[in-house]
Amino acid sequence: MIRMENVHKAFGPNRVLQGMNLEVPRGTSMVIIGGSGTGKSVALKCVLGLIRPDSGKIYVDGKDAADTGDRDAFLARFGMLFQGGALFDSLPVWQNVAFRLLRGSLKRPTDEAREIAIEKLRRVGLKPDVADRLPAELSGGMQKRVGLARAIAAEPEIIFFDEPTTGLDPIMAGVINELIREIVTEMGATAMTITHDMTSVRSIADNVAMLHGGVIQWTGPVAQMDDSGDPYLDQFIHGRAEGPIEAVR
């Protein structure tokens, strides 16, 4: 389980998180929605320790994420799909997918790591002949799939998805959404996704949280999202220019 308690983070005068509280029960899929620049990515990066919060606490399975002791072991529990894929462009696809399996505490023999990489690529709908290509030779959708394969390669307990469908055509976005849902369900993983794509939200989420003004404005099961009565959430999910959230024209 992931629990964020009163997390604050500012970059200079820009106060991004202003007391964020959130709970993600184990084995569930939480989707955080919110406008651009509301701090969704910052929240994810705080959990992973990529960004240190100014104050507040983050607990993963009851343990303080800032005081993990063995950082390698802590991070080995996570997988992350980055918005732009963040594939290492100097390495072929299979080495990207098997990155964690080729070094560090989860190191396996090269042949075995390659086999696992090819199996994960197949899981996300890519053929084995993609394995030896470089990321730059792949389309955006294929790169996203490779990123997804890398995120699940070491079978993590917790998976983060940062804008998984941004930049994809609607059909490819649908495919990625389905893949994420299937993978999270079959692995029994805890998932945290950030997006502003409402189709993604409805496909992936068990629970939804809306981040606005540095705090969680509304949170609840996805089924209750449409009847929340929260004017902020309503404006966002219906994409209205008029409402409590100021839209810059």
Added chain:
Amino acid sequence: MSPLALLARLGRLALSVLASFGRVTLFALDAVSHILRPPYYPRELAIALLNIGWLSLPVVGLTAIFTGGALALQIYAGGARFNAEAVVPQIVAIGMVRELGPVLVGLMIAARVTSSIAAEIATMKVTDQIDALVTLSTHPMKYLTAPRVLAALITVPLLVGIGDIIGIMGGYTVAVQNLGFNAAAYLQNTVDFLETRDVVSSLVKGAVFGVIAALMGCYYGMNSGRGAQGVGRATKGSVEAAAVLILAANFVLTGVFFSI
């Protein structure tokens, strides 16, 4: 501007220079600690050795041969003013080995290697690849900085040694072909004149310049701003810093080795 405002501005500048110096020093110490502590990444080291050492050979060789040749012509023309043309072998040797070899190789490495390291790491930063490394339980300092700094420490002294020899041979070729020197006597004079201290200073300078070049590339890359402009600034800043630090370190090291 009032004197007080000027003083305040000077103070801010001094503080910012000191802060930058502190950050670079901490970065360098962190890099050294990661070089010494496992895990090690031999594949990354091999790639860095190839990129920094082997692939820099052509540019180092060409720089050295032309510099050695021009040096021979200059010494000959200058020496002729007071009937000292015969010192060409000695001055070319001492000039190349003590100063021009290490400094020019250092500057070429700053141009070729520092810029490429900074641009590569900065691009990785702006495309989230550095964050991705962390989430994959791999420390960016250990995976990116340590192999590059170690490779530069190993290869740049070798490049300087090779540059020294090629530079001397450039001077030798010009002196023998164009200036009428005896080939055997030229080489004998060169060997007799050079001292161990000259060669050691050359190689030590090479090692220091190599570390400066790789460190600056990594430091500016890791601290790059966002977007294409951030990558551009990081690359430019890394080469400027490496070149200036190499020249400053050269002055200090020359003082250490040769001040009596």
